[in-house]
Amino acid sequence: xxxxxxxxxxxxxxxxxxxxxxxxxxxxxxxxxxxxxxxxxxxxxxxxxxxxxxxxxxxxxxxxxxxxxxxxxxxxxxxxxxxxxxxxxxxxxxxxxxxxxxxxxxxxxxxxxxxxxxxxxxxxxxxxxxxxxxxxxxxxxxxxxxxxxxxxxxxxxxxxxxxxxxxxxxxxxxxxxxxxxxxxxxxxxxxxxxxxxxxxxxxxxxxxxxxxxxxxxxxxxxxxxxxxxxxxxxxxxxxxxxxxxxxxxxxxxxxxxxxxxxxxxxxxxxxxxxxxxxxxxxxxxxxxxxxxxxxxxxxxxxxxxxxxxxxxxxxxxxxxxxxxxxxxxx
Numbered sequence: 001x002x003x004x005x006x007x008x009x010x011x012x013x014x015x016x017x018x019x020x021x022x023x024x025x026x027x028x029x030x031x032x033x034x035x036x037x038x039x040x041x042x043x044x045x046x047x048x049x050x051x052x053x054x055x056x057x058x059x060x061x062x063x064x065x066x067x068x069x070x071x072x073x074x075x076x077x078x079x080x081x082x083x084x085x086x087x088x089x090x091x092x093x094x095x096x097x098x099x100x101x102x103x104x105x106x107x108x109x110x111x112x113x114x115x116x117x118x119x120x121x122x123x124x125x126x127x128x129x130x131x132x133x134x135x136x137x138x139x140x141x142x143x144x145x146x147x148x149x150x151x152x153x154x155x156x157x158x159x160x161x162x163x164x165x166x167x168x169x170x171x172x173x174x175x176x177x178x179x180x181x182x183x184x185x186x187x188x189x190x191x192x193x194x195x196x197x198x199x200x201x202x203x204x205x206x207x208x209x210x211x212x213x214x215x216x217x218x219x220x221x222x223x224x225x226x227x228x229x230x231x232x233x234x235x236x237x238x239x240x241x242x243x244x245x246x247x248x249x250x251x252x253x254x255x256x257x258x259x260x261x262x263x264x265x266x267x268x269x270x271x272x273x274x275x276x277x278x279x280x281x282x283x284x285x286x287x288x289x290x291x292x293x294x295x296x297x298x299x300x301x302x303x304x305x306x307x308x309x310x311x312x313x314x315x316x317x318x319x320x321x322x323x324x325x326x327x328x329x330x
Contacts, residue, residue, distance in 0.1 A: 079197060079261060082116035085272075085308050090127040090144075090183060092152030098159060117197040118259075119168070121159055122272040122309050125251065126186040129154055132174065132224070139235040143181035156190045168192040171226030173205045173272075177251030178236045187253035189272040190225075201258035201267065202298050203230035206290055208247040210282025216241050217248075228257070231297060252276050254290040256305075258298035269300040273309040283312070 084101055103109030113119060128136070130146035147154060160170065170192050177185040193200065203223055217239035221232045233239075233248075242248040256271040271290065276283045291302050 079118065079263075080112075080116045081118045081120060081270075081306070082113050083120045083122075083306075083308050085122045085124070085310075086126075086155060087124045087310060088127065088155075089125045090185065092127060092147035092150055093155055093158070094151075095153045095158065098155055098162060101155065102159075102162070113162075114166070117194045118270075119159065119163060119192040120270055120272075120308070121156060121190045122255075123155060123188040123190070124185070124272075124274045124310055126154075126188045128174075128176070128184065128186045129157075132186065136176070136235070139237050140176055140178060140184060141181040142184050144184065156188065159190065159192070163192050167194065167196075169195050169226070171200050171203075171228055171257060172224040173203050173230055173255040173257065174224050175205050175207060175233070175253035175255065176235065178249040179251075185251040187251070187255060187272070187274050188224075189255040189257070189270075191257060191270065193259075196262065198259045198261055200226065200228045201260060203228050203258075204254060204256040204290060204293055204297065205230050205232045206254040206286075206293075207233040208250050208252040208276060208282050208286050209233070209245060209289065210247040210276075210285055212241070212245045212248065214241055231293070247276065247282050250276070250281075252281075252286065254286060256290060256294055256298065258294070258300050266304060267298075267300045268304040268306070269294050269298055271305055271307045271309075273307060273311060275310060275312045277312045 086101065099105075102113050127144070127147050128142065130148045133142045133146055136142075156172070170190065172191075173189045175187045177183065191200075206218075217234050219232055219234055220229050222228075223230050236242045236249050239248070251274060253274050254271065255273075256269050258267050258269045260267050271294070273287070273290075276286065291305070294300050294305060295302055
């Protein structure tokens with residue numbers, strides 16, 4: 001059954017006029033079943049959220065918030081980008097819950113959001129929408145209900161409503177977990193943009209090809225939403241080779257889009273990630289593949305990439321290698 005939860009408990013948000021000369025990790029959260037440590041413009045929050053239904057979960061999370069800003073360079077003008085990241089754990093949201101992520105009307109956070117040239121929303125462990133289940137149901141086994149069927153409204157839908165009338169356009173990429181039909185997590189990257197300021201180029205929607213050593217099972221398809229094509233790792237049912245790839249069906253994903261500034265300057269990319277928890281599940285290989293293809297396929301320098309999401313940062317690989325036993329590495 002679905003649970004409902006207040007998004008401030010699992011979210012990070014940041015607004016900047018940004019530097020596009022270096023790799024910048026603009027928003028990150030490390031979460032487990034009961035805690036989220038995030039970076040944001042919002043204040044720290046401890047919240048309990050209960051409902052009358054047995055189907056609704058009670059989760060308690062904490063936020064450690066911090067703003068990150070920079071100065072735009074080589075752009076011929078500032079580009080304002082608002083970043084938000086939510087690790088949803090397949091819970092649903094009620095209409096109006098977006099305010100806990102972006103702030104109430106008239107708040108400083110909302111004012112920053114409404115001044116943005118790009119609004120980036122990354123949703124990880126996201127319960128797929130009814131529309132996505134209908135579109136992708138022929139290839140992916142969904143043994144769960146959508147939030148819409150339970151009275152919920154996705155944060156991406158709420159954000160679209162909030163930004164309506166501003167002349168912004170939308171591009172979206174998605175990937176899925178396929179190792180459990182009852183938990184087909186979706187990684188969903190939504191970016192609203194001003195077509196007077198930037199235009200999107202090409203996208204990547206990758207799974208974890210740890211130990212794959214193959215270019216098979218990657219095809220070019222249209223984006224979920226928007227005018228771009230995407231190099232997309234196909235579902236397991238369409239990839240016979242995947243049976244030999246131990247992490248291909250996992251929830252881990254890399255979602256990237258290249259952007260061309262229209263006021264001059266070099267292209268940049270925005271990368272949303274859900275990384276493996278262990279180096280021994282392909283963390284380095286997955287990031288290396290994505291960064292290599294951002295350069296070769298998206299034609300963006302690896303120094304002009306904004307990364308947000310769940311990097312699952314623990315120790316450096318050298319620390320893991322110092323452990324003799326598997327129990328130590330865990």
